[in-house]
Amino acid sequence: MTQPDIKALRAQTSVPEDNMALESINSEFADLFNQHEAEKPKIPGVVTGKIVSIREDLGYVVVDIGHKSEGQIKIAEFMSGGKLNIKEGDEVEVYAVLSPNADEEIEVSKRDADRLRVWDAISIACENDEIVKGRITQKVKGGLNVDINGVKAFLPGSQVDIRPSRNLDRFVTEDQDYDFKVIKFNRRRNNIVLSRRVLLEKDRAKLKSETMDKLIPGAILKGVVKNIQHYGAFIDLGGIDGLLHLTDMSWGRISHPSEVLGESAENSTIEVKVLRFDAKTERVSLGLKQLKDNPWDKVAENYVADQRVTGTVVSLTDYGAFLELEEGIEGLIHVSEMSWTGNIKKPERLFAKGDVVEAQILDIDIEGERISLGYKQTQENPWIQLQEQFHPGSVIKGPIRNITDFGIFVSITQEIDGLVHISDLSWTQKIKHPNELYKKGEVVEAVVLNVDVEHQRFSLGIKQLTPDLWETDIPRRYAVGRVVKGAVSKLTEFGAFIELEEGVEGLIHISELSEDHIKDPSEVVEIGQEIVAEVINIDRIDRKIGLSLKSTDVDAHADLLNYMEEEVADEGNFSTGIGGLEVGSEE
Known part of the structure; x- marks a missing residue:
């Protein structure tokens, strides 16, 4: 049996130890690299930088964002109310991009960073159905421009108020911010559409239920004048509008609401009385004059027949002139009561609107709220003078002013004519028409037969100049x-x-x-x-x-x-x- 190679075995056992060390080193290097990459400013984008220098003499501020090069920002972007609101060492958010003119150099802007942050805030408000604040800067076609912390948005005219407003200029202010709802947002196209009406309607719905409980006929409420028309004014009572009709503004005669409410009445607060309320249609009828007593309640105490009164002409019609004796009390001078001679056919011949006229009360109808006045009763009656001047049987001479089928009219004075009836032209002659014997302008003599003061008739006769043949x-x-x-x-x-x-x-x-x-x-x-x-x-x-x-x-x-x-x-x-x-x- 052969002996194992000790060196080979050692070599085999040492390999795993070396690999583990290498992997550890690689892991640490990766962590350091990732940390460095994470700390490295993301360009282009919004980054945090530190102000390292303020060069007021050169008009810029130097900002270090951790890049290879520092950035410069115009000092005007840090000015507020004419004062510089930063110092060295302050951290600020800026928008940084690589300069297209040089490698590794950057361009930074605080204003762009602020604008992007506003866009982000508006985007979040739109997603979360939140409110944004802005200031209306100018009127444009179709609506208004709104500034939301430097970002321009559009407010359509239909979304400015609950009711369409003809005067959008009144919303343009330098010191008032409004709440808005973002109804359309497209960052790519720089398109922001706002609505103020949505918020107003929401608030209005909350007030409506409270106001409905107060709408009892006779109740006195405060409201805001929202819209004025020629027939009246709409009053916002809080969540629901009421109509203050022209006829319920004053006991007197007026032709336009501005005569009572004023020329610049919109958005003003007034007190009104509830006259009628229909819960089904939610229609509210309001009254302003009803806050005062009806002047007709005291007419019987203040006016009597034959009393001389003074009033102002407030209206002229074909049949007469209306005089205002006091607010809510008018009297009519009928055209027949303007002249003793009856020659006044059009009231404007005698009066003009605004004239102060003295008249006499002829009749008072309290139930019908009517007072009949006479103007001629304040003048001397010429018929009485004629009766005293011309006695029956006396002879007068004058030109024929007019010829009719029933007689001829002879001028007595400039305003009064006498009538010679066709039956008093001749004792015996049968006359079909007076123009068979006479012409207009011809001077004739006649006998005074009668002067009727009451009926204002001056009767003359020509045949009476000669004896009656039937008697002789x-x-x-x-x-x-x-x-x-x-x-x-x-x-x-x-x-x-x-x-x-x-x-x-x-x-x-x-x-x-x-x-x-x-x-x-x-x-x-x-x-x-x-x-x-x-x-x-x-x-x-x-x-x-x-x-x-x-x-x-x-x-x-x-x-x-x-x-x-x-x-x-x-x-x-x-x-x-x-x-x-x-x-x-x-x-």
Whole structure:
């Protein structure tokens, strides 16, 4: 048996010991290398550095981030309020990148590091549904720009407030921060979209339940004016809005909410009364004037009929002018109560909005909340003066101002006309229209018949300038029993009208046309035919003359007609000289 090789055995036993030592060395070296790599600044990225030097003379700060070379940062990035807020030895976070101009040199920036940290914070807030704070810097198209610690974000106009706001400029401030919710975040595109409305609605929902319990008709609450329209204002009562209508702002007359709330009323706090609340629709009606007593409650104490009052013209309409006597109390001066002469057809001829006017109370309707006023009652009544100046029977002269189918108007004064009715133009003449005799502007004389102050009527007559022929000549010329001549002017079913002279007619009833029974007057006479008839009746009051043909047959009295024509020719005037003979008398 051979002996083992001792050296070989030793060599074999020593190998494991050497390998273990080598592995231990390698492990320690790896740990040191990893530690060195971990401590080595990660570039590009945000790293912590130490300020080793502040060179104010050169305008930069030297920062050591543990790299082969140091970095320089503009001193302006460390200024706050005009003061430098660092010192040598302070640690700061900076953003470092390798310089593209030289190997192993770096470029560092504190501002970029701050911006990246803000981006990180915004990203976390977006993921965790958290709130971020920012300051609105300017108005842009579609919304507002917001600065979040140096990072620019966009706030759409629809997300600024609960209700769309027409005036976004009022949110741009230099000293006020707002809370926002991040609704869109894209770091790659540098796009951040915010919402303030989401937070407001969330807060509003919390307040709403509390406010709903207070919405009892008659309750007095405080609210913030949120939006003003021409018809009223929306008031935020805390989680729910109420409408303060224009008509419930003041007991007086107003045309726009700004007259009560002011020109810059939005966001101001006011006190209002709850008038109505519909829980289903969540509609709230509010009142401001209801905080004061209704002025109509004391009208009976403060105003009486015939009282003289002073008011301001607040409105003009076609039918009159409204005067405000006090807040909430108005009276109407109807157009008919503006002038004694009635010549005011449009109130603006006499008044203007804002005029202070004295008037007299004519009537008070408390239930209907109406006061009737008169302006003419404060002026001297010209009709009384006319009544004293022009007595019945006196004669006036004036131009014809107007002609109508029922008469002519003669100017008495500049504002008052007198009427000559068509029936007072002539005693006897039949006039279909006054323009047959007169023209506008023609000067005429007339007799004053009556001055009616109450109804404001001035009655005149022209025929009264001459005696009434029905009281003098006509009864004498057409006495009962006389035979007269005339022409048939009109036929009716009950008889024939005979024109005896201009303006004087007689009627032959159908029963007086013939001894025989006839059904129609045309069986005996025709229009235009000249006849002789007997006067059988005359009525001076009704101005009627009754005639008969029974005893005066035209054919049998041809010689009588000839005689009467000769008589008229001798007298020279048929209309005044026409006479007659007694039936059966001799010449």
